[in-house]
Every structure is written in structure tokens, then in C-alpha cells.
Amino acid sequence: MSKPVVLITGAGKRIGAEVSKELMEMGWYVLIHVNSSVDSAKEILADYTSKFGVDAPGDILQANLLIDSEVNDLISQVLQHSAVKDSGGISGLIHNASIYSSIDVEDVSIEDLQKNMKLHVETPFNLTLGLLDSLRSKNGCVIGMVDTSLGRAWKGLSHYTASKAGLRQLMINFAGDFHPDVRVNCIAPGAIISADWEVEHFAKIIEEIPLGRSGHPSNIAKAVLFLFNSPHISGQVINVDGGWSLNQ
Numbered sequence: 001m002s003k004p005v006v007l008i009t010g011a012g013k014r015i016g017a018e019v020s021k022e023l024m025e026m027g028w029y030v031l032i033h034v035n036s037s038v039d040s041a042k043e044i045l046a047d048y049t050s051k052f053g054v055d056a057p058g059d060i061l062q063a064n065l066l067i068d069s070e071v072n073d074l075i076s077q078v079l080q081h082s083a084v085k086d087s088g089g090i091s092g093l094i095h096n097a098s099i100y101s102s103i104d105v106e107d108v109s110i111e112d113l114q115k116n117m118k119l120h121v122e123t124p125f126n127l128t129l130g131l132l133d134s135l136r137s138k139n140g141c142v143i144g145m146v147d148t149s150l151g152r153a154w155k156g157l158s159h160y161t162a163s164k165a166g167l168r169q170l171m172i173n174f175a176g177d178f179h180p181d182v183r184v185n186c187i188a189p190g191a192i193i194s195a196d197w198e199v200e201h202f203a204k205i206i207e208e209i210p211l212g213r214s215g216h217p218s219n220i221a222k223a224v225l226f227l228f229n230s231p232h233i234s235g236q237v238i239n240v241d242g243g244w245s246l247n248q
């Protein structure tokens with residue numbers, strides 16, 4: 001019997017890698033999208049292929065999602081993929097690829113803003129539309145990875161938070177646009193893994209988290225599985241943040 005297929009962007013390492021592993025464990029065929037993390041994606045796939053001792057539980061697709069032609073090629077590769085054809089369409093799409101850097105608001109260039117908007121809004125828009133018929137044929141589920149910045153001002157991150165707000169609203173609107181065939185939701189991770197440049201700040205944030213610890217990427221993977229397995233949930237944003245949003 002063919003497996004349900006999911007495409008997750010930016011999944012060669014960190015949170016996306018953990019989500020890919022959990023989905024493979026649960027019987028999904030995972031199209032692991034990467035930009036530069038080809039080697040680590042290959043390692044994950046090799047580990048899981050030998051673990052199951054059968055055919056590979058996924059494949060790796062490479063694209064720079066800031067380049068339109070590569071986004072279009074990715075859509076074609078997904079639609080032409082044998083696992084997608086065998087399954088009769090794609091059952092899951094996770095917009096996880098992201099860029100995250102701190103820039104003082106007065107130094108944010110139009111290029112910085114456009115890059116964030118492209119990766120976090122325009123590409124998810126194009127990818128979802130490009131795969132929509134395929135998602136519809138499987139009553140698929142789309143998830144946008146956002147953050148907990150809604151209604152807050154995060155210093156040095158205006159370009160990032162504005163674009164994640166765009167993604168959040170795009171997903172909510174899509175939930176209204178594509179029902180009843182396709183469900184669309186968001187996951188808002190709290191402090192899960194710090195970026196290299198924010199280690200000190202991250203440690204301070206942990207002190208404010210009611211559950212008293214940072215999250216683990218597997219916590220995000222569990223939320224993905226929950227949404228994939230919840231046929232009556234659409235148009236929601238789930239905070240996976242240890243209660244951090246209570247204190248912000």
C-alpha cells in the first residue's frame with residue numbers, strides 16, 4: 001500500500017529534520033526539501049532507510065526558495081514524483097524554511113525586507129497554489145511554521161516578524177479559501193533552538209518560560225502529527241512554547 005506523502009521545506013537540519021524523522025517513523029513518505037543541507041538530509045534518509053530495512057521512506061529535493069524558477073522546478077518535481085503518483089497526490093505540505101537574523105530597524109534594507117517576505121510569504125503562496133490540486137485530491141493538510149510574535153514588538157526583528165505575520169494570515173486565509181478539501185493551520189514554536197547569534201538572549205528567555213525549559217524539536221514534530229491527525233481542525237494557530245506567550 002502506498003504511503004501518504006508530505007513535503008517539508010528547509011528540513012535538512014534542526015526542527016525540520018526532527019519533523020521529517022517523526023513523520024517517517026509514523027509511516028509517511030517524506031520529501032525532505034533542502035537548500036544547502038544536502039549532506040545532513042542524506043544522513044537522515046540513510047539512517048531511516050537502514051532502520052526500516054526496506055525502500056527509502058523519503059527523498060531529498062533541492063531548491064533555493066528565493067529563486068522563482070527553482071520554486072517552479074520544485075513544484076514540478078513533487079508532482080512528477082513516483083511516490084506522489086502512487087499515492088494519488090500529496091497529503092501534507094509544511095512551510096518550514098526560514099531566515100532569522102537580527103538587524104536594527106534603522107539598518108533594515110529593502111532587500112532584507114523583500115528576502116523575508118519572499119521566503120516566508122511569496123514562496124509559501126506559490127508552493128501551496130502549485131500543489132493545490134494534488135493536495136485537494138488527498139484532502140491534504142498544510143502547516144505554516146510561524147512564531148509567537150503576534151501582537152508583540154521584538155527588537156531587531158521587524159523584517160522577520162512582519163513576514164511571519166504575513167505567513168500566519170496567509171495560512172488563515174487559505175483555510176477559508178480551500179475548505180472543505182484542504183485544511184490549513186499554523187504552528188507557532190516558542191524558544192526551541194537558538195540561532196548562533198542569540199545564545200545569551202535565548203538563555204534569558206528560558207527563565208521566563210512557565211514550563212521552565214526550552215522546547216525540543218520533537219515537541220514541534222508532535223504538534224505536526226496532531227494537526228495531520230485532526231480532521232476537524234482548520235484555520236488555527238497552535239503555540240508550542242511552554243506557556244511563554246502567557247508572560248510576554
Ligand SMILES: NC(=O)c1ccc[n+]([C@@H]2O[C@H](COP(=O)([O-])OP(=O)(O)OC[C@H]3O[C@@H](n4cnc5c(N)ncnc54)[C@H](OP(=O)(O)O)[C@@H]3O)[C@@H](O)[C@H]2O)c1
Nearest residue numbers: 010014015034035036037064065096097098145191192193
Ligand atoms: N528555532 C526556534 O526556536 C524557532 C522559534 C520560533 C519559530 N521557529 C520557526 O520554526 C521553523 C524551523 O525553525 P529552525 O530554527 O529549525 O529554522 P532555520 O534553521 O532557521 O531554517 C530552516 C531551514 O530553512 C532553509 N532555508 C533558508 N533559506 C532558504 C532558501 N533561500 N531556500 C530554501 N531553504 C532555505 C535552510 O535550509 P538549508 O539548511 O538546506 O540551507 C534551513 O535549514 C522556522 O520556520 C522558524 O521560523 C523556530
